[in-house]
Amino acid sequence: MCESSPTKRARLSLIKPIIKGIGSILIVILLPGCEVSFYKTFRGDTMGTYYRVVGQCRDSLTYQLLESELLSLTSVLSNYDEASEISSVNRSESIGEWVPAHETLVTVLVAAQQISEQTNGAFDVTVAPLVELWGFGVKDVTQPPSTESIKQELRRVNYRLLELDENNNTLRKLSNIKLDLSGIGKGYGVDHLAEVLDNQRCTDFLIDIGGEIRVQGHNALSNSWRVGIEVPDGTGQSEVFLSLSSGALATSGSYRNYRVFDEKSYPHVIDPRSGYPTSHNLTAVTVYRSTATEADALATALFVMGFDEALEFAESNDVAVALTTWDADSEKHGASYSTAMKALINEGN
Ligand code: FAD
Numbered sequence: 629m630c631e632s633s634p635t636k637r638a639r640l641s642l643i644k645p646i647i648k649g650i651g652s653i654l655i656v657i658l659l660p661g662c663e664v665s666f667y668k669t670f671r672g673d674t675m676g677t678y679y680r681v682v683g684q685c686r687d688s689l690t691y692q693l694l695e696s697e698l699l700s701l702t703s704v705l706s707n708y709d710e711a712s713e714i715s716s717v718n719r720s721e722s723i724g725e726w727v728p729a730h731e732t733l734v735t736v737l738v739a740a741q742q743i744s745e746q747t748n749g750a751f752d753v754t755v756a757p758l759v760e761l762w763g764f765g766v767k768d769v770t771q772p773p774s775t776e777s778i779k780q781e782l783r784r785v786n787y788r789l790l791e792l793d794e795n796n797n798t799l800r801k802l803s804n805i806k807l808d809l810s811g812i813g814k815g816y817g818v819d820h821l822a823e824v825l826d827n828q829r830c831t832d833f834l835i836d837i838g839g840e841i842r843v844q845g846h847n848a849l850s851n852s853w854r855v856g857i858e859v860p861d862g863t864g865q866s867e868v869f870l871s872l873s874s875g876a877l878a879t880s881g882s883y884r885n886y887r888v889f890d891e892k893s894y895p896h897v898i899d900p901r902s903g904y905p906t907s908h909n910l911t912a913v914t915v916y917r918s919t920a921t922e923a924d925a926l927a928t929a930l931f932v933m934g935f936d937e938a939l940e941f942a943e944s945n946d947v948a949v950a951l952t953t954w955d956a957d958s959e960k961h962g963a964s965y966s967t968a969m970k971a972l973i974n975e976g977n
């Protein structure tokens with residue numbers, strides 16, 4: 629007979645002190661199916677940040693597999709790699725002609741355009757010329773751009789200037805546009821790894837690329853994955869926790885990546901409609917969706933919108949969103965949650 633869940637938990641509490649000494653790399657638990665299974669943790673670097681995968685799999689999951697999948701993704705999606713597919717699309721001078729593109733690139737761009745449509749252009753991967761102008765691309769800048777240069781670059785920023793044909797894996801630029809996938813690529817990477825883990829028959833996992841997270845099933849103690857939403861007050865302490873057994877969380881914020889020109893701070897999220905970095909009291913937006921691709925892009929879009937528009941969007945589209953703010957007068961951080969996010973928080977506390 630297989631043991632029941634309470635017995636299993638009792639046994640888990642016995643196992644925990646033993647494995648503590650070994651470290652957190654390998655956690656051994658007994659599953660209801662009476663087989664010994666393993667939670668393994670993998671950590672490394674990718675996409676200019678870290679990745680972390682914790683999973684329990686029936687087939688073998690190795691560093692070699694994860695790293696080769698991440699490498700092949702970045703060879704398509706990275707603006708930081710001159711040899712990547714996206715860099716070659718950006719260099720291409722072919723305008724008005726359909727050109728073949730990597731299937732992964734077309735898939736990511738289709739997802740990006742759906743979010744652009746949904747958010748009325750607040751999310752827009754053709755924002756690349758403005759990202760570069762403000763010094764958030766591969767090259768740094770020492771001066772803020774002139775109003776004239778912003779106006780000029782704005783003419784080639786519009787997601788409608790890119791056409792995609794998913795059936796034939798082709799794309800067509802309607803103007804001299806440039807694409808930046810930093811607002812969606814990490815989320816897509818997380819979803820891609822989730823597929824890899826599914827193929828390796830991983831029943832339970834947590835995948836994290838630079839703070840974009842996706843979970844499935846349970847952690848090594850047979851509980852839902854517990855994920856904190858941080859209030860960016862510099863303490864690193866989380867304000868609220870969610871208990872999740874599926875879905876993805878992604879955050880966009882102004883507190884980690886910004887430039888200072890003439891003592892004024894400019895965050896890296898740019899409003900593609902005005903050409904300027906966002907300027908409002910939002911410090912971070914965290915979005916929960918079923919996929920990390922959508923959560924990642926939506927978090928960026930909602931950050932562009934600002935507090936009122938973002939909350940209105942979340943309520944009318946039933947999106948779980950946490951918004952953190954900074955009030956300069958009282959010098960205090962605040963946090964607000966959409967109705968769907970409040971429900972998730974209540975389940976988790
Ligand atoms: P998010 O809010 O998720 O994205 C913000 C970023 O999206 C901005 O920095 C800008 O690039 C872009 N953006 C700004 N405004 C908008 C808008 N309105 N709509 C759409 N996009 C917008 N960084 C390195 O330093 N070195 C690397 O080698 C490197 N490699 C990478 C490879 C890949 C495949 C990807 C996807 C990213 C890579 N990065 C690299 C970028 C780095 O990880 C970024 O800092 C990160 O993607 C931004 O994520 P975020 O969560 O901070 O912000």
